[in-house]
Amino acid sequence: MTAITTVTARSEAGALRAVLPQLAPFLGILAVAMILPFVSNDYWALIGTRAAIYWVLVSGLNLVVGFAGHLAIGYVALLTLGAYTTSVLVAGNVMPPVPVFAALPIAGCVGALFGVIVGLPALRLRTFYFAMSTLGFATIVTQIALAWQSVTGGGIGIVGPEFPAPFNTAWGYYYLCIAFAAFSTWMSANVAHSRFGRALIAVRDAEVAAEATGISKPRMLIAIFLFAGALAAIAGGLFASLQTYITPDAFTFDLSVLFFIAILIGGRGSILGPMLGTIILTILPEIAAPLAAWSTFLYAVLLLVIVLVMPGGIAALLDFRNRRPLASNRAIVPRPATLSDIIRKPAGNKILKLRKVALTFGNVRAIDGLDLDVAPGQIHGLIGPNGSGKTTTLNVISGYYAAQAGTLTLGEDPLPPGMPALRASRGIARTFQTPRVIGEASVLQNVMIGGTIEGQATFVEALLALPRNQRDERMLAAKARALLGVVGLEMLADVRADRLQHSELRFIEIARALMLEPDFLLLDEPAAGLSSDEIERLAALIKESAGAAPACCW
Amino acid sequence: MLASILASGLAAGAIYALVGVTYNTMFSASRVMSFTAGQLAMLGGVFGSWFMLRLGMPLILGFLLTLAGCAIIGVITEFVAVRPVLKSLEQHLYVLSTLALALIIQQVTAIKWGTEPQPFPRLFGLGSGVWDEKFWLPVVACAATIIGLEYLYRRTLVGRAFLAIAEDNFAARALGLPERNLRIASYALAGVIGGIAGFSGGELMLAFFANGALLNFYGFVPVALGGLGNNRGAIIGGLALGLFQQAANFLVGGIFSSVAVFSLFIIVLLAAPQGLFGSTTARRV
Numbered sequence: 001m002t003a004i005t006t007v008t009a010r011s012e013a014g015a016l017r018a019v020l021p022q023l024a025p026f027l028g029i030l031a032v033a034m035i036l037p038f039v040s041n042d043y044w045a046l047i048g049t050r051a052a053i054y055w056v057l058v059s060g061l062n063l064v065v066g067f068a069g070h071l072a073i074g075y076v077a078l079l080t081l082g083a084y085t086t087s088v089l090v091a092g093n094v095m096p097p098v099p100v101f102a103a104l105p106i107a108g109c110v111g112a113l114f115g116v117i118v119g120l121p122a123l124r125l126r127t128f129y130f131a132m133s134t135l136g137f138a139t140i141v142t143q144i145a146l147a148w149q150s151v152t153g154g155g156i157g158i159v160g161p162e163f164p165a166p167f168n169t170a171w172g173y174y175y176l177c178i179a180f181a182a183f184s185t186w187m188s189a190n191v192a193h194s195r196f197g198r199a200l201i202a203v204r205d206a207e208v209a210a211e212a213t214g215i216s217k218p219r220m221l222i223a224i225f226l227f228a229g230a231l232a233a234i235a236g237g238l239f240a241s242l243q244t245y246i247t248p249d250a251f252t253f254d255l256s257v258l259f260f261i262a263i264l265i266g267g268r269g270s271i272l273g274p275m276l277g278t279i280i281l282t283i284l285p286e287i288a289a290p291l292a293a294w295s296t297f298l299y300a301v302l303l304l305v306i307v308l309v310m311p312g313g314i315a316a317l318l319d320f321r322n323r324r325p326l327a328s329n330r331a332i333v334p335r336p337a338t339l340s341d342i343i344r345k346p347a348g349n350k351i352l353k354l355r356k357v358a359l360t361f362g363n364v365r366a367i368d369g370l371d372l373d374v375a376p377g378q379i380h381g382l383i384g385p386n387g388s389g390k391t392t393t394l395n396v397i398s399g400y401y402a403a404q405a406g407t408l409t410l411g412e413d414p415l416p417p418g419m420p421a422l423r424a425s426r427g428i429a430r431t432f433q434t435p436r437v438i439g440e441a442s443v444l445q446n447v448m449i450g451g452t453i454e455g456q457a458t459f460v461e462a463l464l465a466l467p468r469n470q471r472d473e474r475m476l477a478a479k480a481r482a483l484l485g486v487v488g489l490e491m492l493a494d495v496r497a498d499r500l501q502h503s504e505l506r507f508i509e510i511a512r513a514l515m516l517e518p519d520f521l522l523l524d525e526p527a528a529g530l531s532s533d534e535i536e537r538l539a540a541l542i543k544e545s546a547g548a549a550p551a552c553c554w
Numbered sequence: 555m556l557a558s559i560l561a562s563g564l565a566a567g568a569i570y571a572l573v574g575v576t577y578n579t580m581f582s583a584s585r586v587m588s589f590t591a592g593q594l595a596m597l598g599g600v601f602g603s604w605f606m607l608r609l610g611m612p613l614i615l616g617f618l619l620t621l622a623g624c625a626i627i628g629v630i631t632e633f634v635a636v637r638p639v640l641k642s643l644e645q646h647l648y649v650l651s652t653l654a655l656a657l658i659i660q661q662v663t664a665i666k667w668g669t670e671p672q673p674f675p676r677l678f679g680l681g682s683g684v685w686d687e688k689f690w691l692p693v694v695a696c697a698a699t700i701i702g703l704e705y706l707y708r709r710t711l712v713g714r715a716f717l718a719i720a721e722d723n724f725a726a727r728a729l730g731l732p733e734r735n736l737r738i739a740s741y742a743l744a745g746v747i748g749g750i751a752g753f754s755g756g757e758l759m760l761a762f763f764a765n766g767a768l769l770n771f772y773g774f775v776p777v778a779l780g781g782l783g784n785n786r787g788a789i790i791g792g793l794a795l796g797l798f799q800q801a802a803n804f805l806v807g808g809i810f811s812s813v814a815v816f817s818l819f820i821i822v823l824l825a826a827p828q829g830l831f832g833s834t835t836a837r838r839v
Contacts, residue, residue, distance in 0.1 A: 071649050121820060124827045127646045128587040129778065131653070136771040136819060140812045147809040253767065257657060264650065293665060300657035307650045308638050 025272050026185065029279075033178050037171045045170040046242075051282040052177035053238045058259050058278050059181070059188040059271070060231030063224050065260065066268040067197055069204030070122045070221075071131040074138030076256035078229055080145060081114055082107045082236020083160070083246050084152055090161035094151055100161040104237045108230040115229015116222055123218050138256060145248040157247030160240035177238055184231055187463050189271050191227070194462035194469055195448070195455045195476065200224060201269060201438055202449045209436035212398060213512065214424025214453040223459040254296040258282075261303050267313025269440055276314055322496045332507055334488040334537050336544030342482045343517045350411030351375050352428075352520055357396060357406035359389075366392040369406070376519055379546045391433055394522050398430045399423050424453055427519035431526060435505035437512075439498030443489060446497050446508055447480040450515030476515075483511040487541065503530045506538075514545065521545060559800050561684040565758055566772075567796020568696035569595065572751035573773025574780070574788030575699065576744045580631075582720035582783045583740035584640065586648045589656035590631045592770030594624050594745055596763065597659070598752020599674055600667055603761035606675045613677055621749045628745025631655060632738050656766065663763040674756035688757035695754035699747055700789060716740055720783065772799075775819050781828055 266273025399420035780787020802811035
């Protein structure tokens with residue numbers, strides 16, 4: 001009993017020690033922000049407040065751009081929306097006036113709603129299309145703000161909301177905005193370090209593999225768009241109050257560019273980087289006062305330079321840990337025997353049945369009336385020359401292709417054709433012919449992604465770091481570490497996955513698939529590109545996996 | 555009112571269609587959608603006004619210089635924003651590099667040319683009312699551009715080479731086509747088409763730096779409607795968009811027409827991501 005408590009105490013202290021270096025820069029920035037009022041004047045209060053407000057928006061946008069990889073360039077629209085919603089509610093020119101602290105959450109809800117509407121195209125499309133739809137939204141919001149005179153005051157504008165004492169002085173308001181900024185940093189960091197943050201990166205960099213682990217892209221993105229939209233609108237409310245009087249001119253596209261570039265300068269998948277980016281970009285035009293007119297030009301040049309020269313941003317510059325060379329003579333030494341300690345789920349006894357499955361591509365019959373039974377606890381091999389439909393069969397089973405004829409059943413229930421994201425919950429995991437891992441995430445995170453659907457906590461619990469989320473995280477991390485031990489990669493757990501060699505990626509994929517404790521483990525050409533030693537180790541691992549529960553097949 | 559809707563709708567639609575063709579021309583040569591497409595059309599108007607009103611050049615000279623200027627901007631796009639990105643592994647960076655260049659163009663125009671809309675000269679002084687040249691010029695320019703492009707693509711060797719690299723870049727290079735030079739040429743061509751759009755639409759839209767961002771969006775909608783790289787789709791989509799927008803403008807007012815266009819855009823993207831005339835996507839696994 002005592003032994004157990006001391007172990008947990010020590011591991012918590014260890015966890016704190018591990019987190020502290022990551023936390024230190026944020027605490028440093030916060031400390032500087034708290035001291036600022038005592039060493040400077042009201043002019044800096046304005047700049048500091050502005051940076052804090054921008055960061056409230058950017059911290060949410062960072063999850064969309066930096067983590068989910070969607071190029072939302074028109075977020076000034078949501079800032080505008082939040083600013084006008086708050087101002088109109090407080091001014092009461094449409095309905096009875098609302099106190100400002102009630103108006104801000106309402107604006108947040110409106111922003112969340114529109115965040116999702118603007119984000120919807122991202123569910124189907126990426127990159128340019130999505131960038132364009134956010135840009136279009138930004139254009140339209142400005143036009144509406146100009147034209148809808150009865151509510152927004154048109155070009156003349158509207159008075160911004162005023163906060164009650166003690167927030168009605170320059171420094172009082174500054175502290176309020178810093179508090180908002182700190183809170184949104186905390187929330188976005190919670191999301192980023194939860195299974196939701198990892199799932200976002202997975203969808204960005206390895207969408208197909210993310211589907212195979214059961215990550216639902218729409219649900220994930222909608223949660224993020226709600227969050228980012230709400231933060232953007234709240235930032236808008238704060239911004240309106242800072243401006244004291246808002247017109248559509250206050251919300252130029254330049255602001256959007258600032259937000260967007262702050263994230264890119266910072267580097268994607270980082271929180272500290274974009275924060276520094278926001279601060280730098282807010283201060284930059286102030287220092288170079290004669291350049292104020294050219295500030296957007298400067299941002300644009302900066303964007304071009306970053307894209308062409310330094311795509312990793314500040315975060316990549318600060319990432320010292322991943323510059324250390326890896327041992328060159330490392331070998332993968334799996335310890336398959338420990339697998340049975342980790343996989344506790346009783347083996348399923350359902351049989352995966354394919355009956356008369358057929359699929360043609362044009363005139364090519366890739367699968368022609370295939371009958372196949374896969375029983376748990378056994379190893380099945382699909383053998384055939386190139387182009388004989390092995391991978392296609394796996395793709396039909398895991399739902400990437402819908403068979404044109406025939407049936408798939410698991411036990412008694414039919415497996416719905418297509419819908420790869422539903423396979424993981426049915427106990428089917430797979431690897432890919434060319435490993436699909438997330439290069440920018442660590443090996444451990446890559447493996448943890450495999451267990452995403454095992455987490456219990458909801459998005460809101462992750463947002464606020466409630467106990468159930470922390471429990472999920474500990475469970476996933478412990479299991480992923482153990483499985484890395486099984487496949488023999490535990491010493492590489494904290495290394496970025498894109499620094500590993502091909503054979504190691506194959507074993508990472510297997511570990512990721514085992515996270516699900518699957519009944520069926522589909523391995524697509526697992527031995528391709530491995531040395532003969534590695535193939536022997538792989539074989540032992542597969543045999544042990546089959547014994548522990550899954551049926552394998554490749 | 556119907557006549558006004560038709561006249562202004564077709565005129566705006568023709569401009570959108572031409573910007574859409576500009577997008578497509580760049581896309582088919584490089585698989586890159588460039589944010590500079592709308593800026594090229596904006597520059598068509600600004601250059602035209604600059605050469606003819608400020609510098610007092612005759613129509614023909616002003617027109618040719620405008621096209622040359624836009625062609626140069628097109629080539630600069632290729633050099634600065636497209637080529638370096640095509641080399642890198644993450645090709646979606648082109649979204650950012652072309653956005654950066656588009657912002658640079660827009661900002662320089664705003665500072666050097668001014669942020670107020672400035673007049674564009676009357677080119678021929680023909681027509682009045684709904685038959686005013688500002689309405690039919692873009693339509694004529696659009697038709698002439700299409701005929702020119704069709705001739706180029708179907709009858710000339712260079713045009714066929716364009717089609718070849720659009721169809722299969724690797725195969726075209728294996729056949730010995732100078733892919734890089736063809737890409738530069740098609741960016742120059744895109745610049746010319748954008749310039750024509752801006753010049754012919756100058757009387758309607760004036761020489762205004764903010765037209766770039768607007769045309770970027772309204773010119774992209776026809777591309778999204780018609781499918782990437784599909785010029786026929788872009789023309790039909792552009793004209794339909796112009797008519798739809800102007801009809802909404804006259805019938806329900808300015809705010810709702812932009813909302814209507816935006817909703818249409820989102821709905822089409824969600825319902826048919828590959829466009830109404832486009833082909834389906836490639837395999838994923």
